[in-house]
Amino acid sequence: MAYQTLxxxxxxxxxxxxxxxxxxxxxxxxxxxxxxxxxxxxxDADADVRCIVLTGSEKAxxxxxxxxxxxxxxxxxxxxxxxxxxxxxxxxxxxxxxxAAVAGYALGGGxxxxxxCDFIIxxxxxxxxxxxxNLGVIAGIGGTQRLTRFVGxxxxxxxxxxxxxxxxxEAERSGLVSRVVPADKLLDEAMGAAKKIASKSAIAAMVxxxxxxxxxxxxxxxxxxxxxxxxxxxxxxxxxxxxxxxxAEKREAQFRDR
Ligand code: CO8
Numbered sequence: 001m002a003y004q005t006l007x008x009x010x011x012x013x014x015x016x017x018x019x020x021x022x023x024x025x026x027x028x029x030x031x032x033x034x035x036x037x038x039x040x041x042x043x044d045a046d047a048d049v050r051c052i053v054l055t056g057s058e059k060a061x062x063x064x065x066x067x068x069x070x071x072x073x074x075x076x077x078x079x080x081x082x083x084x085x086x087x088x089x090x091x092x093x094x095x096x097x098x099x100a101a102v103a104g105y106a107l108g109g110g111x112x113x114x115x116x117c118d119f120i121i122x123x124x125x126x127x128x129x130x131x132x133x134n135l136g137v138i139a140g141i142g143g144t145q146r147l148t149r150f151v152g153x154x155x156x157x158x159x160x161x162x163x164x165x166x167x168x169x170e171a172e173r174s175g176l177v178s179r180v181v182p183a184d185k186l187l188d189e190a191m192g193a194a195k196k197i198a199s200k201s202a203i204a205a206m207v208x209x210x211x212x213x214x215x216x217x218x219x220x221x222x223x224x225x226x227x228x229x230x231x232x233x234x235x236x237x238x239x240x241x242x243x244x245x246x247x248a249e250k251r252e253a254q255f256r257d258r
Pocket of ligand 1 (some may be wrong): 023024025027028063064065066067068069083084085105107108109110131132135138139140141
């Protein structure tokens, strides 16, 4: 499918989805968000794709929702139109692993979009922020909820109330990102991680993603039980037999997603 605000390439079982509105620092317009939901859904359904990388440009992952597009909307418009609601639901439902590769600005909805991915690898020039307070509003797709779970209440309050940006070093220190790399190595690092994931059992990867995400939704006791049952269930797969036999036979496992 041809997109106007995205570039999508598939190599070595990895779908690389690049946000592409350079004139607006990849601001999330209605068109971009609906194309992104469609591209994510397509990658999730494509049997050739085993991992997804979402990225922007060197200057901006995304500078937030498109302020110019939103500015004149009324409460009734955003409520009845459920601004971004259906598309965000689609993105959150992707079952394959999704890595955010963030360089430059990840602000407002851009920071929230990165946090919707399974983990974030960022460039050393990355800047994260929830500056919606400067516009007389607040975050709307996870900036008060996911960010608090990532970095704790104090930093989340600081960022949401002052609108200040967090640099890459602070983001790594705070647990917002898993790795920081030089800007010119960002895509190599993210694609390398994605190819590594793509070489594993897709069933185990899907179940691992579900289990980690479950930890946000439930108590520790319930989460541990869920994890144990999911672990038990993987013994019904051929990939478990293959993975454990390959270890014992000192060879590379050949996973077949069965
Ligand atoms: N929306 C629309 N256009 C934007 C946005 C944006 N978020 N960000 C940048 N642009 C445009 C600029 O207007 C400018 O366009 P033009 O050249 O036509 O004037 C172009 O991109 C380049 O931007 P700047 O000239 O401002 O570049 P600078 O390098 O000087 O500054 C900044 C970069 C600091 C990133 C600056 O552009 C900025 O502050 N941007 C806005 C950041 C922001 O406030 N983001 C939050 C937006 S609100 C939000 O995300 C809410 C999400 C929740 C949705 C909830 C739905 C339920």
